[in-house]
Amino acid sequence: MTGAARVCAALGDETRWRILELLGVAPASASGLADRLPISRQGVTQHLEVLRDVGLVTSRRDGRQVLYTVLGAELAALGRRLEEAGTAWDRSLAALKRAAEAPSEAGHRDG
Numbered sequence: 001m002t003g004a005a006r007v008c009a010a011l012g013d014e015t016r017w018r019i020l021e022l023l024g025v026a027p028a029s030a031s032g033l034a035d036r037l038p039i040s041r042q043g044v045t046q047h048l049e050v051l052r053d054v055g056l057v058t059s060r061r062d063g064r065q066v067l068y069t070v071l072g073a074e075l076a077a078l079g080r081r082l083e084e085a086g087t088a089w090d091r092s093l094a095a096l097k098r099a100a101e102a103p104s105e106a107g108h109r110d111g
Contacts, residue, residue, distance in 0.1 A: 003054075003055075003074075004077075004078055004081050006053075006054045007054045007055070007056065007074060007075075007078050008078070009054075010050050010051060010053075010054045010056065011056075013047070013050075015037065015039060015043075015047055016047050016050065016051055018037060019033055019037070019044065019047055019048065019051065019057075020051065020056065020057075020070055020075075022036060022037075023057060023068055023069060023070040024070050027067040027068060027069040028067065028068060029065040029066060029067055029068070030044045030045045030048060030066070030068070031065070033048075033068075048068055052068075054074070055071060055073075055074040056070065056071055056074050056075065057069060057070055057071060058071055
């Protein structure tokens with residue numbers, strides 16, 4: 001699986017999206033995130049591990065707790081790839097539409 005595919009797979013979970021949104025506001029510990037989510041601290045920790053494995057979050061020790069921070073570079077790279085794919089699809093669909101709407105050669109032939 002490519003890096004982009006791994007990131008997309010990690011983002012396929014609503015809880016991980018919500019964790020990224022929360023971390024986008026401010027770094028937080030797993031306990032701090034669990035206080036704001038409907039899952040346990042252990043559940044949050046598992047989601048953070050997935051996000052860390054694909055390069056979307058980083059962690060650092062701050063005294064007795066571990067703080068997590070979102071890393072925007074991987075998300076930005078994924079956004080660029082998705083934008084490029086969308087642009088390519090738009091061009092392909094526009095070409096298909098032009099071809100479908102163009103008068104056919106058979107209709108212009110004199111019998």
